Structures are given as C-alpha cells and as structure tokens.
Amino acid sequence: MWLAAFGVPALILATAYFWPMPESTGPAAGDSHADLVLSAEPAPIAVEKLREESEQAARQLTERYPKSPAAQRTAATLYQFLKQHAAATSHWEKYIALNPADPDARVQLAKLQMLQGQDLPSQQTLSAALAAGMHSPDVYEQLCVALQRTGDLPAAEERAKEGLDRFPDQADLWIALGQTQLQLGRLEDAKSSIDSAIRIEPQSSAARFAAANICTRLGASAEADEHRRRMEKTKAARQRDRLPFEKEYERTMRGFVSAIFAAMAVEYDAQGESAEAEHWCRRSIELVPDSLEPLRLLVGVYYRQGHIGKAYVVQRRLMELEPGNVLNYSNFANLALQLGRAEEAEAALVQATRVAPQNAQIRRSLAALYMQRGELTKARDAAQRAVALEPSPEGYQVLAAVCRQLGDADAAAKAEMAAQQLQAGSSP
Numbered sequence: 001m002w003l004a005a006f007g008v009p010a011l012i013l014a015t016a017y018f019w020p021m022p023e024s025t026g027p028a029a030g031d032s033h034a035d036l037v038l039s040a041e042p043a044p045i046a047v048e049k050l051r052e053e054s055e056q057a058a059r060q061l062t063e064r065y066p067k068s069p070a071a072q073r074t075a076a077t078l079y080q081f082l083k084q085h086a087a088a089t090s091h092w093e094k095y096i097a098l099n100p101a102d103p104d105a106r107v108q109l110a111k112l113q114m115l116q117g118q119d120l121p122s123q124q125t126l127s128a129a130l131a132a133g134m135h136s137p138d139v140y141e142q143l144c145v146a147l148q149r150t151g152d153l154p155a156a157e158e159r160a161k162e163g164l165d166r167f168p169d170q171a172d173l174w175i176a177l178g179q180t181q182l183q184l185g186r187l188e189d190a191k192s193s194i195d196s197a198i199r200i201e202p203q204s205s206a207a208r209f210a211a212a213n214i215c216t217r218l219g220a221s222a223e224a225d226e227h228r229r230r231m232e233k234t235k236a237a238r239q240r241d242r243l244p245f246e247k248e249y250e251r252t253m254r255g256f257v258s259a260i261f262a263a264m265a266v267e268y269d270a271q272g273e274s275a276e277a278e279h280w281c282r283r284s285i286e287l288v289p290d291s292l293e294p295l296r297l298l299v300g301v302y303y304r305q306g307h308i309g310k311a312y313v314v315q316r317r318l319m320e321l322e323p324g325n326v327l328n329y330s331n332f333a334n335l336a337l338q339l340g341r342a343e344e345a346e347a348a349l350v351q352a353t354r355v356a357p358q359n360a361q362i363r364r365s366l367a368a369l370y371m372q373r374g375e376l377t378k379a380r381d382a383a384q385r386a387v388a389l390e391p392s393p394e395g396y397q398v399l400a401a402v403c404r405q406l407g408d409a410d411a412a413a414k415a416e417m418a419a420q421q422l423q424a425g426s427s428p
Contacts, residue, residue: 036309038289045287047250051082051253051257055082061074061268067098069099072091072092073091074264076105076108085115088108089113092112096109101134103129103134103135106125109125110143111142114146119149122146123150135163137166140166144156144160144173144180145176148180157184160180171196172197174194174196174200178197178210187214187218194207203234208227211227215227257287258283258285258291259291261280261281265298277301278298278302281301299314299315308335311335312332315328315335316332323355325355329349329355330348330362342369346373349362349365349366349369350366359389364386364398366382367380367399370382387399387418391418393423396419
C-alpha cells in the first residue's frame with residue numbers, strides 16, 4: 001500500500017473502520033455513482049405510516065437477531081418513545097439479560113415500571129443496580145424518586161446524598177434531594193439543595209419551580225417571584241423555537257425514527273447484512289438528510305461493497321455538511337484517488353491543512369500524494385512540515401523516501417536515521 005507503507009493513516013470513520021490506502025490512482029473498476037442521488041430535502045412523511053414502518057422494522061430486527069443486545073435495546077428505545085410500555089419493558093428486560101452491566105438500561109426499565117404504577121419493582125430494579133456496582137447519577141436519582149413514591153422518605157434522602165457524594169455536580173440529584181426534604185417538612189434544607197441545583201443549571205425549569213414553591217412557603221415572596229420570572233423567561237424562549245403541535249410532533253417523530261433506522265443500520269452492518277445496512281442508512285438519511293452518523297456508516301457500507309463511486313458521493317456530502325472535521329477531507333481524498341481524481345484529492349488535503357494546520361498526519365498524506373505524482377519539491381516541503389509538527393518514525397520515513405527520489409542521499413540517510421532513533425525510543 002503506497003501510503004500505508006509510510007504510516008499514513010487509513011480512512012477513519014466514526015464507526016471505527018480502517019480502510020487500506022489505494023495502491024494506485026487508476027479509476028476503480030466496475031463502479032459508478034451516476035445512479036446515487038442524495039436528497040437535500042427531507043422526504044414527506046405520514047406520521048402514522050412512519051410509526052408502523054418503525055414498529056415493523058423493530059420486529060424484523062429482533063426476530064432476526066433475538067440474542068443481539070443492540071437489537072433489543074433499539075426496539076426497547078423505540079417502543080418507549082411510542083409509549084408502548086409493555087413492549088418496551090419486555091425488550092429492556094431482554095436487553096438486561098444479555099447485557100446486565102448497563103446502568104442506563106436499569107434506569108429506563110425503572111422509569112417504565114413507575115409509569116405503570118409498579119413503584120416497588122422499580123425500587124428493586126434500581127437497588128439491584130447499585131448492589132451490582134452501577135453507581136451512576138441517574139440510578140441514584142431515580143431510586144430517590146422511587147423511594148419517595150413508596151413513602152420511604154428517609155431512605156430517599158439517604159440515597160440522594162450518597163449519589164451527591166459521588167456526583168456533586170449533578171443538578172437533578174440536588175433537585176431530587178430538595179424535593180425529598182420538602183416532603184419531610186425541612187424547608188431550609190430543601191431550599192439549600194434547590195439553590196445548589198440552580199447554581200449548576202440556572203436554566204432548569206424544574207429547579208426554578210421547586211425554588212418558587214419553597215420560597216413561597218418560607219414567606220420569601222420577592223425571591224419566589226424572581227424564580228417564577230426566570231422560569232417564564234426560559235419557557236418563553238423554548239416556545240419561540242416550537243412549531244404548531246402537529247408540525248412539532250412530525251419533526252420529533254422524524255428525527256427520532258431517523259436515529260432508530262440509523263441504529264438498525266449499524267446492527268445489520270455488524271451482522272454482515274450489507275444490503276439491509278444500506279437500506280436503513282438510506283431511510284434514515286431520507287428522513288433527516290443532514291444527519292451525519294448514517295452518512296458516515298453509508299460511506300463504509302458502499303466501500304466494503306466495492307462501490308467506490310457511491311462512497312465518494314456520500315463522503316462529499318459529509319465534507320459539505322461538516323467542513324470543520326479534518327477526517328472528512330482525508331476520507332474524501334482517499335476515495336477520489338481510487339477514482340483517478342488526483343486533483344480533487346489534492347484539493348481536499350490542502351483544505352484539510354487549512355482546517356487543521358497542526359495535523360502532521362494530513363501533511364504526511366499530502367507529501368505521499370505529491371511524491372506519487374512526481375511533484376517532489378512539494379512532497380519534500382510537506383514532509384518537512386510534517387516532521388516539524390510531529391517528529392515520528394512514519395514522518396521521517398516519508399521524508400527519506402522523497403529525498404531518495406530527489407537524489408539527495410545524505411538527506412535521505414539523515415531522515416532514515418531519525419526514524420530509526422524514534423523507533424528505538426530516542427530523540428533524533
């Protein structure tokens with residue numbers, strides 16, 4: 001591999017695929033991207049049909065992979081969002097049986113149990129999580145709430161304080177403690193706890209609401225009014241960003257289901273089902289065209305299918321949507337090279353150096369590209385810049401190779417010596 005030989009990084013996606021660098025800049029055989037169209041506008045949807053499609057997709061996924069934790073979690077998350085509590089509970093229980101060390105799953109199951117009036121089972125779920133060493137802020141907070149609901153206020157206060165000993169900067173835990181103290185009739189303690197929550201999250205409506213209530217009961221009318229004013233200001237700001245109910249519901253459904261379809265695509269890809277992974281990536285993107293994760297996954301899917309041209313089209317979209325991510329330019333350059341588009345590859349790498357001027361890996365990639373194209377002066381400049389930014393064996397190996405092609409044997413020998421010294425753990 002002409003770049004990998006010099007330690008130039010392979011393409012890296014958010015999904016953690018590492019691709020080999022191309023051996024030549026000839027066009028990839030048998031590949032075309034003329035039939036790939038990525039819409040820039042969200043596809044129109046009927047909410048109920050989208051709901052049905054998502055439920056059917058979740059059933060298909062879990063029936064196909066019943067022992068997959070990711071499949072069970074995806075289904076549980078979907079059904080919980082759709083307020084199908086029994087189905088969500090069932091899938092969370094299956095997920096926990098497959099992956100018992102996930103504290104968030106215990107929290108989600110406990111929330112569902114409380115929604116169904118199962119306060120004692122909820123308390124047992126969370127207590128078991130703590131007993132198993134799952135000390136997360138959410139476990140402590142939800143356990144405090146569950147204990148409040150069962151009337152065990154001293155235990156609720158104790159658990160909230162235990163959580164705050166571990167996580168003192170968690171506003172929700174301070175709110176849970178304050179609400180418990182309020183129910184115990186200890187207004188000054190409750191006020192102190194809620195004030196702590198507000199210091200951490202000044203825009204928290206829950207904290208402001210609780211503070212206004214407590215201050216009113218303490219006779220601090222002016223302070224209570226100030227909390228209400230701040231709460232209304234926050235509420236008004238949020239309302240300005242909201243659409244009419246039906247439009248807001250559609251937007252929420254679209255975004256959530258797009259994320260669910262992307263999660264399904266990840267699981268199908270992990271199971272080696274390339275066609276299904278492609279399908280659910282495309283559906284996710286149709287719903288939210290500027291969603292980055294399904295686009296990243298789709299690049300990898302197309303690459304492994306050998307559809308370099310299609311991967312190139314999707315990677316170009318990523319480069320447009322996320323111009324500040326240097327990896328997008330590196331990935332695009334790689335794909336462009338495999339399609340014989342060396343000038344586009346160079347332009348992408350040059351832009352990457354502007355986005356991340358201190359990134360030595362990009363400079364090494366650019367040096368290797370210039371070297372392959374016979375632009376040896378440019379190659380040497382880029383290689384020298386790379387080792388100045390980050391002295392590394394790989395960087396000096398690239399520099400040595402360039403110097404050899406330039407006929408500068410002394411410079412090549414010095415660069416090789418520097419590479420060897422760095423590999424041995426000493427400075428050049």
